[in-house]
Amino acid sequence: MYVELKQVAKLTLAGLSSVEISAKIIDENLFQYATNKSLDKLLSATLKRVAVLDEILLNLLVQGSLHTSKLVALIAIMKTNRLFLEFIEEVYLEKVRLGEQELEPKDFCIFFNNKAEQSLKVAGWQESTLKKLSQVYxxxxxxxxxxxSTRKKRLKRRSG
Structure with missing residues (x-):
C-alpha cells in the first residue's frame, strides 16, 4: 500500500479533506483498481495512516528519498497497528540489540504464541491467519x- 499511501499524503498536503480525498480517488480511479471491491477498506487504512503523520513526516513521505519515504510508511503502520508495533519492539529491535543476523520462522511463532497468551482475540486466530500475518510482516x-528478503530474513545493517 506504499504507492497508495504516498498518493493520499500528496492530496493531504494539497489541503484536501479526507472526504475530498476519498471522492477524488474513487471518481478518478487514482489507485487504478479494476473494481471498487476492496477500495473502501484500503482507502480507510491509508487515510488512517496519513492522519497519524505530522506535516514534516508527510513531506518526507512524499518528497524524501525512497528509503526515507518507506521508513515513514513503516512509522505510519507502527502508529496505527499495535500488534505490528509490538512485533517491532519485542522481536525485530531485540534481534538488533542482541546483534543477531536473521529473523526466523520460530521468532514469529514465539511472538504470536506470547500474544495468544495475552489476548483471547489472538488466541482465537487460526494458524492460516498467523501464517498470513507473518508473511505480511x-x-x-x-x-x-x-x-x-522475505525468504531468508537477514537483518540489514546501516552504516553511519
Whole structure:
C-alpha cells in the first residue's frame, strides 16, 4: 500500500479533506483498481495512516528519498497497528540489540504464541491467519529495507 499511501499524503498536503480525498480517488480511479471491491477498506487504512503523520513526516513521505519515504510508511503502520508495533519492539529491535543476523520462522511463532497468551482475540486466530500475518510482516520489513528478503530474513545493517 506504499504507492497508495504516498498518493493520499500528496492530496493531504494539497489541503484536501479526507472526504475530498476519498471522492477524488474513487471518481478518478487514482489507485487504478479494476473494481471498487476492496477500495473502501484500503482507502480507510491509508487515510488512517496519513492522519497519524505530522506535516514534516508527510513531506518526507512524499518528497524524501525512497528509503526515507518507506521508513515513514513503516512509522505510519507502527502508529496505527499495535500488534505490528509490538512485533517491532519485542522481536525485530531485540534481534538488533542482541546483534543477531536473521529473523526466523520460530521468532514469529514465539511472538504470536506470547500474544495468544495475552489476548483471547489472538488466541482465537487460526494458524492460516498467523501464517498470513507473518508473511505480511516480512513484506513490510523487506519493503522498508530492514531485511534483505522475505525468504531468508537477514537483518540489514546501516552504516553511519
Amino acid at each position: 516480512s513484506i513490510i520489513l523487506f519493503e522498508a529495507g530492514l531485511i534483505n
